[in-house]
Amino acid sequence: MIKKTFPLLGLHCAACASHATKALEGVTGVSSASVNLSAATAFVVYNEQQCSPEDLREAVASMGYDLRIDEVSPEEIEALRHRQELTQRRQAVLAIVLSLIVMGLMMAHPITPLKASVSALLTTIVLLVSGRGFYSRGWQQLRARAAGMDLLVALSTGTAFVFSLVHLGEYFASGAEHHLHHLYFEAASMTIAFVLLGKVIEARAQRRTATALRQLMGSQPREVLLVEGEQERVISVEEVEPGMLLRAQPGALFAVDGLVVEGESYADEQLISGEPIPVAKTAGAQVYAGTLNGSGSLTYRASEVGRATLLARIIRLVQEAQSSRAPIQRLVDRIARIFVPVIVLIALLTWVLWFLLVPEGGATQGLVAAVTVLIIACPCALGLATPTALMVGIGRGASQGILIRNAESLEAAQHIDTIVLDKTGTITEGHPTVRAIHWLSGSSRVDHLRLSRLEQLSAHPLASAIVQELGVTLNPLQVSAFAEVAGRGLQGTIGGVVYRVGSRAFIESAGISLSPEVQSALEQSEQAGATCSLYASETEVLAVLAISDTLRPTSAGAIARLRSRGIEVVMLTGDGARAAEAVADQVGGISYIAGVLPEGKAEHIRRLQSEGKRVAMVGDGINDAAALALADLSIAMGQGSDLAMETAMVTIRSSSLEAVGELLDLAHRTLGTIRQNLFWACIYNLAAIPIAAGVLYPFTGYLMSPMLAGGLMMLSSLSVVGNSILSFQRGQH
Structure with a gap:
């Protein structure tokens, strides 16, 4: 069995991660697979005798995503993702600008052939340039029987566009002006614009992922001094083998793990231990790759090299812990899985009923009603419900010095009952x-x-x-x-x-x-x-x-307030028991675990989780990164390492534990707003869809036009944005 993490490009939402995971799990020989949306990686455990990386790539490609199986550098992957994000942003801007022009043309009566032709041309550009991803992914989802929002967007906009194009052609063929009243180009283009806007907003909330891991790996020394008798020569780190004698000059990084043979110095091992006091290094002492030599010159014998060094194991532990954690499925995706197929069926049923019940003109009116259903039910409000609340909540958090990466952290914060604190740089x-x-x-x-x-x-x-x-x-x-x-x-x-x-x-x-x-x-x-x-x-x-x-001045008070919420607080530290007990007593007699190594911190998180506890980890060092990645909620202090902050779901820039309590309050308010948005978006659809289908027509003669449906669809989206803003304004007061 092989365990491997692959870069995965082309993910846009939590549904994308779900579809990619399903595709990987369907490959023969795959034991388990999980896709991490924020890190854009897929962690797969597979039998290499039953399947190959090429099989995994083909399975994911069938869903419209790109699994990179060739050896590419982290810098190249980061550059590819950055280009994808810029492309999506440009598509959204293009769609918004052109859609506003189309709306202005279509709503400025009377509608003339010139206005209609320009609108058709601009809408064609929006659909082919900005919206092409919806159509390709929608088709692939349809083939894979995994209907999502992409499929509904493709159906609604495609149907409205083709329907309008047919009527425009009929006008030029017959000259009958009534055909100009059945043009719905603005509905098709605005649908693309609003959904893309939602995706851009959500992408902004989770832009940065694992860049610190790449920076950490890139910061390791590339060359080292090899000692050969009385001579020394420079070799690359890749050439180092266990047993070789190496020289660490003053102020140099240790290239690999090893044992000191000759010399005396200090080493800054905060990278590994998290402790700020330098450690004395004399003959027989252990040194670690990536740590910094002090003012003395040391000769040491390599013991662990390459992927076997302690630093490399910590990096790998972080990567696996990040990828193995199943993504939290947002409520909107659970709704969408049921919502999309139902809407398509309702649209088809609408057309059939009109065709059967209204003999004269029923087919045309039924098609208009079906298009109206697809447009008014287009899940813009559902798609914006989460990212708009997130953006407002994240902005409010940023003003308080709390940087929140994604919705998963806020969802997790609601259920936390145990908080694990690293001592150095967190409590102190x-x-x-x-x-x-x-x-x-x-x-x-x-x-x-x-x-x-x-x-x-x-x-x-x-x-x-x-x-x-x-x-x-x-x-x-x-x-x-x-x-x-x-x-x-x-x-x-x-x-x-x-x-x-x-x-x-x-x-x-x-x-x-x-x-x-x-x-x-x-x-x-x-x-x-x-x-x-x-x-x-x-x-x-x-x-x-x-x-x-x-000790930080705010630590004792902050811990007391967390405990008053009913949250258990545990301190983990690499210090000895006496030093740990002294700090624990100063902050109110909390429980503590002393003498913990980096891998041990992650083990303690697992133990607490196995007891049924929902655990938040607060840390600041690379030695905390594995535990941060494993915790239900990971919080990095702002003065900590870049890796800890990139691994964590939340970063507290002030490095004050008081912000942890503020984070919990913010999480409750943000998730409450998201639920409100989803509730009103669903209520809107429940009320609007029957009207769009023509349920009022037998009683009042009223049949909603697709143009009005497009306007109502936009209003529903604006109401979601407005509710997000107003909810946080109320929370502020």
């Missing part, structure tokens, strides 16, 4: 700060100057935080014999005395004993969840530096 600020400096008895003001001067010479990321905490800007002290021992600390001679700053082991290795006062300060700081460094002279420890990530 995401960068290390000096919590406190405990000066011990015997230290003096000049010791402040000495410590500040040593840190000013250091390249360690924490050094600037310490200097800032001390508040010393102009420092006259001279330092000699300065040295930085990677992974341990730094030392320098000031006034003939050696001073050191670093880990407990570094200080004790110099023969300096820790007094009870020092040990007490260390214990208190560590219980509070801080990382400790010591500052010492040649004989004694002068200060204990407590360093930790800072």
